[in-house]
Amino acid sequence: MRTLGFLRLTIASALLAFFAALPAAGAQLTPSWAMDFGAPVTWQRVTSLGDLIVSTSKGLYGLDPQTGVTLWSHADLANLSDEGFEEIPGAPLFVIDAGDSNRRIVILNATTGTQVFDSQAAGLVEIQGKYVMPRSGGLLIVGFEQGNFNTQLFMIDMATGKQRWHSEVLSKGKSGMVNLLLAVAQVAMDVSPVHADPIELDDGSFLLAAMGAVHRLGGATGSELWKTDAGNARVLHLTDKRPGVLFVGSEEGDDMTPYHAIYQALSLDTGEPVWSKRQRFRGALSPQIISAENGLIVSERTEGTGRVRLLDYDSGKSLWGKKGKGTKVKGGIIDHDFSNAGVVITTGYDSAWNDKGTEYLLYVLDSRSGEPRFKKPVKVKGRMRQTELLQNGLLYVTTHEMNVFRPATGELLHGPNVRSKKPIVTRWHGDSLYAFNTSDGQIYRLGRGGAELAQVSKTKAELRGKDQPMELDVRQDAIILTGHQNVIGYSSNGDIRFSAYHEAPRHHGLIQALLWAQALRAAMASADAAVAGASFYSASNETETGSWQHAVTTELGKGYTELSEGYMGLAGDYAHEARRRFQASAAARDFVFMMIKKDKRIALAQVSKHDGRIVALVDLGKDKKPSYQVDDIGDRIFYRQKPSEIVAYDFAPAAQVSQVR
Numbered sequence: 286m287r288t289l290g291f292l293r294l295t296i297a298s299a300l301l302a303f304f305a306a307l308p309a310a311g312a313q314l315t316p317s318w319a320m321d322f323g324a325p326v327t328w329q330r331v332t333s334l335g336d337l338i339v340s341t342s343k344g345l346y347g348l349d350p351q352t353g354v355t356l357w358s359h360a361d362l363a364n365l366s367d368e369g370f371e372e373i374p375g376a377p378l379f380v381i382d383a384g385d386s387n388r389r390i391v392i393l394n395a396t397t398g399t400q401v402f403d404s405q406a407a408g409l410v411e412i413q414g415k416y417v418m419p420r421s422g423g424l425l426i427v428g429f430e431q432g433n434f435n436t437q438l439f440m441i442d443m444a445t446g447k448q449r450w451h452s453e454v455l456s457k458g459k460s461g462m463v464n465l466l467l468a469v470a471q472v473a474m475d476v477s478p479v480h481a482d483p484i485e486l487d488d489g490s491f492l493l494a495a496m497g498a499v500h501r502l503g504g505a506t507g508s509e510l511w512k513t514d515a516g517n518a519r520v521l522h523l524t525d526k527r528p529g530v531l532f533v534g535s536e537e538g539d540d541m542t543p544y545h546a547i548y549q550a551l552s553l554d555t556g557e558p559v560w561s562k563r564q565r566f567r568g569a570l571s572p573q574i575i576s577a578e579n580g581l582i583v584s585e586r587t588e589g590t591g592r593v594r595l596l597d598y599d600s601g602k603s604l605w606g607k608k609g610k611g612t613k614v615k616g617g618i619i620d621h622d623f624s625n626a627g628v629v630i631t632t633g634y635d636s637a638w639n640d641k642g643t644e645y646l647l648y649v650l651d652s653r654s655g656e657p658r659f660k661k662p663v664k665v666k667g668r669m670r671q672t673e674l675l676q677n678g679l680l681y682v683t684t685h686e687m688n689v690f691r692p693a694t695g696e697l698l699h700g701p702n703v704r705s706k707k708p709i710v711t712r713w714h715g716d717s718l719y720a721f722n723t724s725d726g727q728i729y730r731l732g733r734g735g736a737e738l739a740q741v742s743k744t745k746a747e748l749r750g751k752d753q754p755m756e757l758d759v760r761q762d763a764i765i766l767t768g769h770q771n772v773i774g775y776s777s778n779g780d781i782r783f784s785a786y787h788e789a790p791r792h793h794g795l796i797q798a799l800l801w802a803q804a805l806r807a808a809m810a811s812a813d814a815a816v817a818g819a820s821f822y823s824a825s826n827e828t829e830t831g832s833w834q835h836a837v838t839t840e841l842g843k844g845y846t847e848l849s850e851g852y853m854g855l856a857g858d859y860a861h862e863a864r865r866r867f868q869a870s871a872a873a874r875d876f877v878f879m880m881i882k883k884d885k886r887i888a889l890a891q892v893s894k895h896d897g898r899i900v901a902l903v904d905l906g907k908d909k910k911p912s913y914q915v916d917d918i919g920d921r922i923f924y925r926q927k928p929s930e931i932v933a934y935d936f937a938p939a940a941q942v943s944q945v946r
Contacts, residue, residue, distance in 0.1 A: 312900065312901045312902075313901070313902060313903075313904065314901050314902065314903050314934045314935075314936070315934075316932045316933060316934060317351075317353075317921075317933045317934060317935045318352060318353035318932075318933050319353065319926075319930060319931070319932045319933070320348065320353045320355075320930065320931050320932075321927075321929050321930045322339070322341045322343065322346070322929050322930070322931075323343070323929060324341045324342045324343040324929055325341060325342045325928045325929055326339060326340070326341050326912070326925050326928065326929060326930070326931060327340045327341060327342065327364060327365065327366075327367070328340050328365075328367035328370070328912070329912065329914050329923055329925065329931060330367075330370055330372075330379075330914060331350070331914040331915070331916045331923065332372055332377075332379065332395045333372060334377060334395070334396075335350055335916050335918065335919045336350070336377075336395035336396055337349075337350045337914075337923060338370070338379065338395060339931060340362075340363075340364075340365045340367070340370075341363065341929070342363055342364050343360065343363055344358050344359055344360040344361070344362060344363050345358065345359045345362040345363070345365060345381070345393075346358045347395065347396070347398050348931075350916065350919065350921060350923075350933070353931075353933060356396075356397075356398060357397065357398025358398070359393070359398065359400075362381060362383060362391065365381060365382075365383065366382070368382075369381055369382030369383070372395075373392070373415060373417060373424075374417070376417045376419070376424065376443055377394055377395050377396050377443070378392055378393065378394055378395065378401060378417075378424065378443060379392070379393060379395050380392050380415065381393065388404070388410060388411070389403070389404055389405045390402075390403075390404040390409075390412050391403050391404070392415070392424070392426075392441075394443070394444075394446070399444075399445070399446045400446055401424060401441055401442075401443060401446040402424070402426055402439070402441050402446070404428065407426075407428075407430075407437075407439060407448075408430045408431055409426075409428040409429060409430055409431075409437065410428075410429055410430065410431045411428050411429045412426060412427070412428040413427045413428050413429070413436075413477040413478060413479075414426070414427040414428075414477035414478070414479050415427075416479065416482060416483050417443075418440075418483065418485055418491065418504070419485075420485040421485060421489060421504050422442060422443050422444055423440050423441065423442060423443060423449065423504070424440070424441040424442075424443050425438065425439070425440055425441075425483060426438070426439040426440075426441060427477055427478060427479055427495075434456075435453045435455075435456035436453065436455040436456050436478050436495075436496065437451065437452075437453060438451070438452045438453070438454065438455065438507060439451050440504075440507060449505070449507075450505075450506055450507040451507070452502075452507035452508075454500065454502065454507065454508075454509045455478060455495050455496045455500070456496070457509070478495045478496050479493060479494065479495040480494050480495060480517060480518055480519045481494040481518060481519050481520060481521050484521050484523065485504070486501075486553070489503070489504040489505060490502060490503050490504050490510060491504055492521055492531065494515065494518035494519065494521055494533070497514060497515070497516060497517070497518075498512050498513060498514050498515055498518075499512070499513050499515045499518055499521070499531070499533055499551065499556070500512050501553070501556060510556075511555055511556030512556065513551055513556040513557075513558075515533050515535050515549065515551075516535040516536075516537055516547060517535050517536050517537060518533050518534070518535045519534060519535065519536055519570055519572070520533065520534030520535075520570065520572055520574055521533060522534070522574040522576075522581070524576035524581075525576075526576050526578070526598060527550075527598050527599075529552065529553050529554065530550050530551070530552065530553065530559055530598075531550070531551045531552075531553050532548065532549075532550050532551075532574060532581060533548065533549050533550070533551060534546065534547070534548055534570050534571075534572075534574060534583070535547040535548075535549075535570065536569060536570035538569070543567060544567075544568060544569040544570070544585075545565055545566065545567055545568070546565070546566050546567075546568055546569065546570040546571070546583070546585055547563050547564070547565050547566075547570075548563065548564045548565075548566075548581070548583060548596060548601065549563040549564070549601070550598075550601060559599070560599075560600060560601035561600070561601075562601070563601070564596060564601045564602075564603065566585065566592070566594065566603075566611075567585075568585025568586070568587060568591060568592070569585055569586040569587065570585070570586060571583065571584050571585055571586040571617040571618060572586075573617065573618045573619065573621075575618065575621050575628075577595065577623070577628065577652070578652070579595065579597070579598075579604075579652070579653070580595045580596050580597045580598050580604060581595070581596040581598065582594070582595055582596075582618070582621070582628065582630075583596060583618075584611075584614070584617045584618045584632070585617055586617045587616060587617055588616065589615070589616075590613055590614070590615055591613070591614060591615070591616060591617055591632075592606070592610065592611030592612060592613055592614070593605065593611055593612045593614050593618065593630065593650065593655065594606070594609070594611035594612075594655075595655055604655070605650075605654065605655025606655060611655065612650060612655040612656065612657065614630070614632050614646070614648055614657075614662070615632055615633075615646055615662070616632040616633040616645070616646065617632060617633075618630050618631070618632055619631050619632065619633055619645065619669060620669050620672055622672050622673075622674050622679055623652075623674070624649070624674055624679065624692040625692075625693075626649055626658060626692035626693045627649045627650050627651050627652050627658055627692060628649070628650045628651075628652055629647065629648070629649050629672075629674075629679050629690070629692050630647075630648050630650065631645050631646070631647055631665070631669050631672070631681070632645065632646045632648065632662075633645035633646060633669075645664075645665040645667075645668070645669055645683070646662040646663065646664060646665065647662055647663040647665060647679070647681070647690050648662045649692045649695065658692070658695065659694075659695030661695075663690055663695065663696075663697060665681065665683055665686065666683060666685045666686050666704060667683035667684035667685025667686055667708070668683055668684045668685075669681065669682075669683050670682050670683055670684060675689065675733065675734060675735040676734050676735065677689060677691065677698060677734055677735040677736050678690050678691040678692060678693075678698055678735055679691075679692060680718070680731070680735055682711055682718075682720075684708045684709070685704065685705050685706070685707070685708060685709060686701075686703055686704040686705065686709065687703040687709065687711060687718070687720045687729075687731065688703065688704075689731070689735040698735060698736070698738075699731075699738045702722070702729060702738060702740075703720045703722045703729050703738075704722070704724070705722050705723040705724040706723075706724060707723040707724070707753060708723065708753060708754070709721060709722055709723055709754070710754045710755065710756060710757045710766075711757065712756075712757040712758065712759050714759035714760075716732060716733035717730050717731065717732055717733065718730070718731045718733075719731075719741065719757055719759050719764065720757070721746070721754050721757050721766055723753070723754060725745065726742075726745035726746045726747060727740055727741075727742045727745060727746075728740070728741045728742040728746075728757075728764060728766070728775065728779070729741060740779075741764070741775075741779050742764075742775060742779045742781075743778075743779040743780055743781075744779075744780065744781045746766060746773050746781065746784070747784075748768045748770075748771045748773075749770070749771060749786040750770050750771070750786060750788060750789060752768035752769055752770045752771050752786075753768055753769065754766060754767075754768050755767050755768050755769055755877075756877070758894060761777070762776070762777050763775060763776060763777065763782070764777075765894045767877045767894070769789065769879065770786060770787050770788065770789045770879055770881075771784070771785065771786050771787075772784075772785045772877065772892055772893075772894060772897040773785075773897075774894065774895070774896070774897065783896050783897050784897070785892070785896070785897020785898070787879050787881040787890065787892065787899065788881060788882045788883070789879075789880055789881065789882060790880060790881075790882045790887045874894075875893060875894050875895060876891050876892060876893055876894055876900060876936075876937075877891075877892050877894060878890070878891060878892070878915060878917060878936075879892050881899070881902070885907065886904060886905070886906055886907060887904075887905045887906070887907075887911070888902040888903060888904045888905055889902060889903045889905065889913065889915070889922055890902040891920075891936045891937065900936075900937060901936055901937060903922060903924060903934045905924070911924065911925075912924070912925035913925065920935065920936040920937075921933060921934065921935050921936065922934050922936075
């Protein structure tokens with residue numbers, strides 16, 4: 286590993302002429318630093334923790350985002366495709382596909398540049414899975430060696446990159462032909478032999494569902510403590526209702542044969558069955574397993590009519606419905622809550638690829654019999670984002686509506702005041718939940734008790750340019766609604782104090798990097814601060830549903846959630862920085878970033894929430910394909926101004942924006 290030359294600032298006459306042509310509004314920023322790599326830059330990335338990674342035709346570099354100083358470099362990783370970059374959620378690691386004929390896959394520490402894993406050095410020709418083990422600071426790699434069809438497990442120390450152990454335990458007991466067939470199938474279908482995320486236990490061991498069985502492996506050595514056949518196990522569930530017992534959900538079936546969900550209970554100590562027989566039900570397996578007081582609540586995954594069942598903890602016997610056949614509902618369980626009136630469940634077809642206009646249903650089931658308390662469930666519009674049991678009922682927030690459901694009566698406490706065809710945005714402030722209803726352009730406030738819903742705004746707000754709401758910021762003396770191109774400020778009495786609109790470039794691709802940064806910020810804020818409502822959905826709304834950006838931001842949000850819940854077995858510096866970034870992402874700030882168009886030029890602008898004015902901007906000229914990255918938490922952007930040069934710009938900290946008048 287070597288370090289590139291020293292920092293080179295480039296504030297020359299050419300730059301002065303460049304800035305002279307900028308639009309008059311706002312203060313034009315001067316570069317904080319510039320770095321010329323002496324070779325074409327192929328792409329750049331800002332990781333979720335603010336690390337700057339730059340790929341050139343001569344190598345891969347990690348730069349200090351504040352100074353531009355090269356922290357590390359790898360000359361052997363040159364001319365990489367940006368499609369080969371993948372950040373690993375919940376870890377300071379990223380994956381690089383070198384794209385050569387040998388399919389070399391490298392995993393690096395973004396902060397230190399340490400090479401954590403190299404598939405060529407390990408002799409792997411296929412990597413089938415990568416799993417972060419946050420409590421132990423390990424990374425589990427699954428793959429195949431050249432000429433060896435036994436599945437390989439590698440446990441890597443994330444901090445040092447050293448291999449802790451290597452094992453073929455998943456292939457033990459199988460014939461060479463069986464392992465060959467399994468390997469061919471996995472490679473052809475591009476699936477991992479591991480079917481559920483590993484679960485780390487208090488003694489350092491972990492549970493792994495893979496290759497038709499559930500394994501308990503020693504975290505320090507990879508030795509097999511026990512193995513139990515479990516079919517295609519996809520859900521591993523632990524509950525404090527039955528300590529020492531592992532509940533497993535498996536699935537069998539395909540497009541040619543009916544799907545069946547299979548449930549069993551295993552002893553954590555020995556892997557021996559706890560139930561006398563497995564419970565098998567027709568229908569695809571739902572990932573939702575709910576720990577109730579008297580058993581496990583399960584349902585099948587379906588878009589049609591399904592059944593909800595209660596399985597006895599100790600015997601597995603199905604308790605609800607006639608002859609234990611369960612209670613009929615539409616769709617499968619996607620959310621739940623417990624109330625004095627019974628179990629409140631939300632059903633529907635929950636999919637990461639289906640966000641808009643989907644209807645979900647609220648049921649109240651008797652805790653003992655499973656019978657619905659009311660003849661008809663309540664229909665809910667949009668995808669469920671949050672539920673909270675209040676004194677007067679169940680508060681629910683979806684991407685498209687907000688209301689309070691009364692389990693005792695089966696009614697909604699409020700009318701369709703906050704229900705929209707387009708996404709809404711919400712924000713908690715003290716003991717009140719505020720919501721902007723896109724349909725009528727009004728802001729509403731719901732008290733923590735749930736009984737009072739009041740309209741706060743006096744005037745309808747209009748988001749110009751076919752914009753969509755992105756964030757609602759509630760303060761003691763003001764409410765600020767922001768979209769991708771609009772900022773609207775309300776006074777404390779509900780009057781609109783200002784409304785500012787900044788035109789966006791027509792080419793949607795120009796704002797993708799900005800939307801990506803905003804989505805990451807919202808995901809981190811939601812994970813750390815439990816921000817209510819559809820903030821993450823709204824921020825990532827234009828990272829198209831079904832796209833890789835949508836999928837990755839969802840996974841990153843999951844990784845952040847795990848880290849924020851206290852799995853701090855990672856390196857101390859990383860954990861500290863992660864916490865700092867989480868807290869910064871959740872803190873309210875006085876500005877928003879926008880991509881704007883003016884005088885046939887485009888620019889990335891910092892727009893004040895105090896009055897909607899442009900405080901500062903970076904001109905991108907007429908560059909139709911600008912290569913830039915935004916650190917939406919560090920308030921910094923990185924722009925490839927020339928083919929071989931990266932220029933950094935620091936925007937004013939939030940505390941200073943209010944002083945710019």
